[in-house]
Structure formats: structure tokens, C-alpha cells
Amino acid sequence: MNISLLKKHPLVSAAGILVLVVMLAWVIAYEPVTRNLIASDGLCNYCHLPWEFNPDERLTATRPHPAASKEQEQQAQARCVECHLPEGWWNTTYAYTHFLSITDLFGHFRDRDGERAGDWIPARAATAYRVRDRLFEYDSNTCRGCHIEDEIKPKRARGVNAHKLAKDEDKTCIECHTSLVHRYVEPRKDAFKKADVSDAPKG
Amino acid sequence: MKKTAIAMAVSLLTAAPVFAMEPADVDWSKVPANELVLFYPGQSTYQWLRSKDHKRAFMQTQDGQACVACHLNEEKVLGDTLVKEGRLEPTPVEGKNGSIDLNFQVAYDDENAYFRFQWKTLNNYAGTAHPYWRYDGKEWKVFGHPKLDEVVQNGEQPGIYEDRMSIIIDDGKVPMFKEQGCWLTCHNGERDNPDLPETADVKDNPLFKHLKKKDVRKYIPSSRTDEDASWDMGKTPEEIAQLKADGVFLDLMQWRGHRSNPVGMADDFNVMEYRLGDAGKNPFAKNWDKEAKQPKYMYDPAKFGNKSVKFEDIRKMPTTLIREQNAMPFDPNAGWQEGDLIPEYVVSREDAKGSAADNSQAKGEWKDGMWTVVWARKLNLANPDDKALSAGKSYNFGFATHDDNITTRGHFVSFPVTVGFGADATIKATKLN
Numbered sequence: 001m002n003i004s005l006l007k008k009h010p011l012v013s014a015a016g017i018l019v020l021v022v023m024l025a026w027v028i029a030y031e032p033v034t035r036n037l038i039a040s041d042g043l044c045n046y047c048h049l050p051w052e053f054n055p056d057e058r059l060t061a062t063r064p065h066p067a068a069s070k071e072q073e074q075q076a077q078a079r080c081v082e083c084h085l086p087e088g089w090w091n092t093t094y095a096y097t098h099f100l101s102i103t104d105l106f107g108h109f110r111d112r113d114g115e116r117a118g119d120w121i122p123a124r125a126a127t128a129y130r131v132r133d134r135l136f137e138y139d140s141n142t143c144r145g146c147h148i149e150d151e152i153k154p155k156r157a158r159g160v161n162a163h164k165l166a167k168d169e170d171k172t173c174i175e176c177h178t179s180l181v182h183r184y185v186e187p188r189k190d191a192f193k194k195a196d197v198s199d200a201p202k203g
Numbered sequence: 204m205k206k207t208a209i210a211m212a213v214s215l216l217t218a219a220p221v222f223a224m225e226p227a228d229v230d231w232s233k234v235p236a237n238e239l240v241l242f243y244p245g246q247s248t249y250q251w252l253r254s255k256d257h258k259r260a261f262m263q264t265q266d267g268q269a270c271v272a273c274h275l276n277e278e279k280v281l282g283d284t285l286v287k288e289g290r291l292e293p294t295p296v297e298g299k300n301g302s303i304d305l306n307f308q309v310a311y312d313d314e315n316a317y318f319r320f321q322w323k324t325l326n327n328y329a330g331t332a333h334p335y336w337r338y339d340g341k342e343w344k345v346f347g348h349p350k351l352d353e354v355v356q357n358g359e360q361p362g363i364y365e366d367r368m369s370i371i372i373d374d375g376k377v378p379m380f381k382e383q384g385c386w387l388t389c390h391n392g393e394r395d396n397p398d399l400p401e402t403a404d405v406k407d408n409p410l411f412k413h414l415k416k417k418d419v420r421k422y423i424p425s426s427r428t429d430e431d432a433s434w435d436m437g438k439t440p441e442e443i444a445q446l447k448a449d450g451v452f453l454d455l456m457q458w459r460g461h462r463s464n465p466v467g468m469a470d471d472f473n474v475m476e477y478r479l480g481d482a483g484k485n486p487f488a489k490n491w492d493k494e495a496k497q498p499k500y501m502y503d504p505a506k507f508g509n510k511s512v513k514f515e516d517i518r519k520m521p522t523t524l525i526r527e528q529n530a531m532p533f534d535p536n537a538g539w540q541e542g543d544l545i546p547e548y549v550v551s552r553e554d555a556k557g558s559a560a561d562n563s564q565a566k567g568e569w570k571d572g573m574w575t576v577v578w579a580r581k582l583n584l585a586n587p588d589d590k591a592l593s594a595g596k597s598y599n600f601g602f603a604t605h606d607d608n609i610t611t612r613g614h615f616v617s618f619p620v621t622v623g624f625g626a627d628a629t630i631k632a633t634k635l636n
Contacts, residue, residue, distance in 0.1 A: 162259070
């Protein structure tokens with residue numbers, strides 16, 4: 001850089017530095033600001049609360065996660081983004097594309113034709129199916145943001161056995177842990193089926 | 204009554220069956236013991252296990268995942284939970300334990316497979332009593348019921364039912380039995396389970412009409428047309444016959460404290476579209492004359508010491524009515540008194556015939572609070588309603604015991620386990636020389 005040029009135009013120089021600092025700050029703050037301030041539960045609920053409405057039990061559309069128990073009283077309640085928006089700088093962008101209804105929170109474009117095809121399913125179920133499919137596809141990456149598999153120590157034998165089996169068979173969290181938080185939606189029969197190369201068309 | 208007991212014991216001893224090779228003669232000290240935990244299942248039916256109430260496992264269960272994939276070594280916990288009043292036990296039995304430890308040994312030679320079972324009973328008496336006909340001064344009515352029955356739970360009737368040791372066997376031809384065992388046979392609609400249908404509905408159902416049955420008992424999902432394996436969705440008799448011919452059925456054998464042990468036998472049933480007796484005749488039959496509305500047989504006073512028993516006698520002495528040993532045709536003019544009891548069933552080793560009489564070497568002894576049952580089963584049986592046990596093969600076994608005056612689902616059950624006769628399996632039978 002030509003130092004003499006900077007000396008000749010100090011205001012331009014200061015502005016440039018300021019822009020650089022702002023840009024750097026933006027790059028650094030982009031993810032935490034988005035996750036903690038912008039993509040708040042309140043903002044999510046601006047659109048999604050109607051879908052969560054439970055006609056039988058008003059205002060109990062969701063259950064706390066982690067589950068409220070004596071041991072967990074001190075733990076903070078998980079927020080929407082912690083389960084639904086994968087971590088990472090680039091993934092954060094999907095919050096904004098989702099606000100604009102272009103993609104889901106995993107960056108997949110809306111497939112409106114696909115969504116309209118086939119049998120009609122309730123919107124609430126369709127939403128659950130989409131999220132479960134994404135979690136399955138991405139190895140439940142948002143679950144793993146908080147839960148480290150090797151550190152999970154279930155209290156009951158069934159939990160120990162099930163987690164061992166899951167590791168042995170390379171299963172992912174969502175295959176068992178559906179409907180943990182939101183209103184119950186029956187899993188689809190063909191959910192969580194991994195692709196089998198033998199099913200691929202020949203030739 | 205002491206005289207009666209002695210007479211009964213003598214008659215049993217003198218008429219004891221003679222076996223080609225007694226299972227009791229096996230040197231069981233040289234046969235490894237396997238400790239199995241059998242637990243109370245409550246109403247955990249096939250349908251419940253596939254419902255969302257089976258929380259995080261119902262889809263896996265539908266896909267055929269083994270029970271032990273999650274519940275390995277959890278039998279005691281499961282039993283202790285399920286035996287209490289809750290979503291799977293609407294009619295808990297007071298004081299009932301949640302599980303038992305079963306000691307199981309198995310051996311074989313060129314002729315037979317030999318089984319030995321040991322388990323502690325909840326009560327300090329042998330479960331050899333079974334419901335009776337009781338004379339109320341005018342007519343004979345059933346006296347004593349299993350403890351899940353409402354009449355016992357509300358105190359109208361005493362809990363009386365025989366102890367049992369059951370074996371269920373699959374040779375690999377019943378889909379998912381290896382993984383889910385006896386739970387394939389336990390369904391909504393069966394006795395003491397949810398959604399019990401009206402008798403008229405059962406009788407009107409085409410399958411049950413064909414079977415001439417009026418209640419729903421064990422069946423396997425392969426016999427039904429719908430995914431939920433509903434009791435009323437049976438396949439046609441032709442389809443069922445073909446499946447049976449292809450070997451899609453289970454062998455179910457029960458040693459019974461009242462209705463088979465006194466004649467040294469166990470019964471022989473099979474399960475496909477229903478729990479059906481094997482061809483021929485089992486060692487027990489209903490002691491009832493429908494037309495005369497009275498028992499067919501009574502005790503022979505000359506052999507038994509009395510023509511009937513009283514309630515206070517029944518757990519202090521053997522009371523099984525054995526046609527060829529202590530019975531005679533019922534005499535309505537024998538001076539019956541209110542409270543006289545005659546067994547509801549008559550037992551006979553001589554009358555047992557055909558494939559139903561295959562288990563002719565099964566004997567149990569109750570001592571110091573524990574049953575020890577030894578049992579021989581012929582290898583290579585050729586009956587179409589049996590699962591032939593053969594050297595060099597392994598089988599999927601399920602075990603159950605009925606303890607403390609109970610029947611139907613009130614038993615303790617095991618998860619399925621493989622047993623090999625000279626073949627690789629979880630439990631390997633010892634070859635006898």
C-alpha cells in the first residue's frame with residue numbers, strides 16, 4: 001500500500017479502515033447475533049405458533065427440552081434455533097433465506113411442486129416430516145451440537161442397550177427421538193430408510 | 204383326610220408310568236445350568252408393542268427389531284414395573300412378584316431331548332390345585348378361578364389355578380419369532396387382554412366359525428391378513444393349511460401341576476391361527492356332563508378314601524381326579540353335601556393319544572418352595588403338528604411359568620433364546636453318552 005497516498009487522504013483512509021473493521025466485526029458477529037438476537041423464539045413463533053396449536057390442550061403445544069426435572073432445573077431451555085438451525089457461519093445464512101421462504105433452515109430450496117404432489121397430508125405433519133428428513137440426512141447434527149454421543153450415559157438398561165445398538169448400526173438420534181418436543185406426529189412408515197444401492201436402476 | 208392322602212399317594216406310586224429312559228436319570232450335575240429371568244408382561248401385546256405407546260421403539264418393533272436390542276438384562280426392571288397397576292396392568296394381583304429366576308438345563312442323546320427346570324414359587328405350597336365343581340346344596344358350580352378374574356379380585360371366589368411350565372418352539376419358519384418370541388402370539392382380543400370382543404362377534408367371525416371357537420387365544424401374525432394382525436382378520440382355512448404345511452407354526456407344550464404332572468406328562472399344542480391341541484388327545488378333559496349338568500366322574504371312595512374333597516383339603520394333598528386310578532362314574536345319589544368339591548377336569552394317561560400324547564415323560568416335584576421339573580421330548584418326531592427337534596440343529600425357544608394361581612397373561616415369560624442340539628446357539632444342549 002502506498003503510505004503517502006494515505007497521508008494525502010486521511011479521511012478516505014479512516015473510512016476504509018472503518019469499513020474493514022465493520023466488515024470484520026460483521027463476519028465475527030454474524031452467527032452469534034443471528035442465532036441469539038435475530039432468530040429468536042419470538043420471531044420463529046411469529047409464523048410457526050399457529051402450526052403448533054393443539055386443539056385439545058391450549059398453550060401446551062410444545063414440551064420443554066431438556067425435559068424439566070429436578071436435576072435439570074438449572075439448565076437453560078433449548079431455543080428453536082438450537083434444534084432447527086445447524087451451527088456454522090454459512091448455515092446461519094439459511095435463517096435469512098428461510099425468513100424469505102426460499103429455503104428451509106438446512107438450506108434446501110422449497111420444492112413447491114413436490115410439496116403439492118401426492119396425497120394431501122396435514123401441514124403440521126408435513127412440517128414434521130421435512131424436519132425429520134433433514135435431521136436424518138444430516139446425522140441429527142443439531143442434536144449433536146449439544147449432546148456428545150460418547151458422553152451420553154442413560155440411566156436405564158434399555159437406554160444403554162439402545163444407544164449401543166444405535167452406534168453399532170450407525171443410527172442417528174432422530175430415528176428414535178421423534179416427537180420429543182412438539183405435538184405428536186406419527187412417523188411415516190418409510191421414514192429413516194437409508195438408500196440401498198441395490199435399489200438403484202440398472203444400466 | 205390323612206387316609207385319603209395316603210391312599211392317593213399309594214395309588215400314584217403303584218401306577219407310576221414306566222419310561223424307556225427317565226429324564227430324572229440324567230446326571231444333571233454334569234449339564235450346565237442356564238439362569239434365565241422370566242418376567243411379568245402385563246398387557247404388552249403385539250398391538251401395543253407396535254403402537255406409539257411403545258415410545259421410541261414401536262417403529263423398530265414393526266421392523267422386526269429384537270426385544271433384547273433394548274431390553275437385554277432388563278427383565279427384572281420390566282417385571283417389577285409391569286406387575287403394578289398401570290397402563291399395562293389394569294387388574295394387578297396383590298402381592299405378586301415381578302419376575303422369577305428360572306434354572307434351565309438341556310441335554311440330548313440319540314432318542315430324546317431332556318429338559319430340567321427349577322424355579323421358586325411365591326407360595327409355600329405346590330400349585331397342584333385347579334378349579335373344582337362345588338355342590339351348593341342344589342347344583343354344581345365352578346369353584347375357584349385364576350387371580351386375574353374379576354370374581355377373585357372382588358373376593359367372590361378364591362384364587363385357584365395350577366402351576367405350569369411352558370415351552371414354545373420355533374424352527375426358524377415363523378417370521379420374527381427369533382427376535383420377538385412369545386410376543387408374536389399375544390394379542391388384543393385374547394382373554395385378559397384389551398379389546399376383548401363379545402362372544403357373539405367371535406362366533407360370527409368366519410375363521411372362528413370354521414374353528415368352532417368362541418374366544419380368542421394365541422395366534423401368530425402370519426395367520427392374519429392385516430398389518431396389525433387383528434384377531435378378526437384371519438386368513439382362509441386353505442391359506443392357513445398351506446402355511447402350516449410349510450411349517451409356519453409354533454409348538455407349545457405345557458407341563459401342568461394338576462392336569463398333567465400326576466400322570467407324568469405334559470400336554471402338546473401348536474399355535475398358528477389359534478392355540479390348538481395336537482392331533483389325538485391330551486391327558487386332560489373337562490369333567491362335565493352337559494346334558495345332566497353334573498360331573499362325569501367323582502372320586503372312587505375305595506381308592507381315594509372319599510367321594511369328594513373339601514376346600515380346606517386342597518393344598519394339603521393331591522386332588523387330581525385320575526380316571527384309571529381314583530375315579531368312578533358320578534353318582535348323583537351319593538349323598539352330596541354343600542361344599543363338596545370334585546375336580547373340574549379329569550386326567551388320564553391311558554386316554555392320551557396320538558401327537559397330543561408325545562410328552563409322556565414329564566415329572567415335577569415341589570420341595571422347599573421350589574419346583575423341579577424334568578422332561579423328555581422325543582427327537583425327530585414326524586407329526587405334522589410338531590416341531591421335530593433334531594441333532595445338529597438349533598431352535599428358537601420361549602419359556603413361561605404360571606405361578607400363584609393364575610392363567611393367560613398372568614405368567615412370567617422369557618425373551619426368546621436359541622437352543623442348539625449339537626449346533627451353535629445361545630444355550631447349547633449337552634450331548635449325553
